[in-house]
Amino acid sequence: MSVPRTSAETPAVAETESGQRQARVQRQHRRVTPGRVVVTVLRYIALIISAVLFLLPFYLIVRNALSKDTTSRLPAGRSSRSNCTGRTSASCSPIQV
Numbered sequence: 001m002s003v004p005r006t007s008a009e010t011p012a013v014a015e016t017e018s019g020q021r022q023a024r025v026q027r028q029h030r031r032v033t034p035g036r037v038v039v040t041v042l043r044y045i046a047l048i049i050s051a052v053l054f055l056l057p058f059y060l061i062v063r064n065a066l067s068k069d070t071t072s073r074l075p076a077g078r079s080s081r082s083n084c085t086g087r088t089s090a091s092c093s094p095i096q097v
Helices: 011-028 034-066
Strands: none
Touching: none
């Protein structure tokens, strides 16, 4: 016994189409409020900060791997050799354990 094919919509199809129409109508009625703009801007700022913090270690690894110096790079004004000779002076303090 075969089921005859009809061109009438089934309830599931009609439900899906009406749900899509409702979603379209809801999207069209969404208003842009100052609060919504602020929240969106804050989300993007948080995303950018998170991305920078996530990528910073990788940048440092690649930069140091490609550098020709055998010593690690230090901020300007600091030398890799210490002026400390083991005695207490103004520029260095002894290590206390």
